[in-house]
Amino acid sequence: MRDTLARLEHTIAQRSNAAPDSSYVASLFAKGRGKIAQKVGEEATETIIAALSGDADHLTAEAADLLFHLMILLAEGGVAFDDVLAELDRREGVSGLVEKAARDNSGE
Numbered sequence: 001m002r003d004t005l006a007r008l009e010h011t012i013a014q015r016s017n018a019a020p021d022s023s024y025v026a027s028l029f030a031k032g033r034g035k036i037a038q039k040v041g042e043e044a045t046e047t048i049i050a051a052l053s054g055d056a057d058h059l060t061a062e063a064a065d066l067l068f069h070l071m072i073l074l075a076e077g078g079v080a081f082d083d084v085l086a087e088l089d090r091r092e093g094v095s096g097l098v099e100k101a102a103r104d105n106s107g108e
C-alpha cells in the first residue's frame with residue numbers, strides 16, 4: 001500500500017515544475033493552492049455522495065480521486081506523506097474517545 005502512494009508522491013513531485021499543458025498535476029500546481037484545495041473539497045463531497053449511494057465501486061473511484069488530490073495538496077504545502085503516516089502511527093492505540101476527553105479536560 002505504501003509503495004503505491006510513494007510512487008504517486010514521487011510522480012507528483014516530478015510534475016511540480018513541468019509545463020502546465022503537459023500534465024494534469026502540473027496544471028493544478030500552476031493554478032495554485034486555492035484551486036488544489038477546491039479540488040480536494042469537491043472530491044470529498046463526491047466521495048460522500050458515493051458512500052451514501054451504497055455503490056462500493058463508485059466509492060472506490062471517488063476515494064482514489066480524493067487521495068490523489070490530497071497528495072497534491074500535501075506536496076504543494078511541503079508535507080511528506082510519510083509525515084502524515086508518522087502522525088497516524090503516533091496516534092496508534094490511543095482511543096479517540098480517550099484523546100477527546102483529555103482535550104476537553106485541558107480546556108482546549
Ligand SMILES: N=c1c2ncn([C@@H]3O[C@H](COP(=O)(O)OP(=O)(O)OP(=O)(O)O)[C@@H](O)[C@H]3O)c2ncn1[C@@H]1O[C@H](COP(=O)(O)O)[C@@H](O)[C@H]1O
Binds near residue numbers: 011
Ligand atoms: N491518479 C491520477 C489521477 N486520478 C484522477 N486524475 C485526474 O483528475 C482529474 C479530476 O477530474 P475532474 O473531472 O474532477 O476534474 P476536471 O473537470 O478535469 O477539472 P476541473 O475543471 O474541475 O478543474 C481528471 O482529469 C482525472 O484524469 C488523475 N490524474 C493523474 N493521476 C496520476 O498522476 C500521474 C501524473 O499525471 P499527469 O500529471 O497528468 O501526467 C498519472 O500517471 C497517474 O498516476
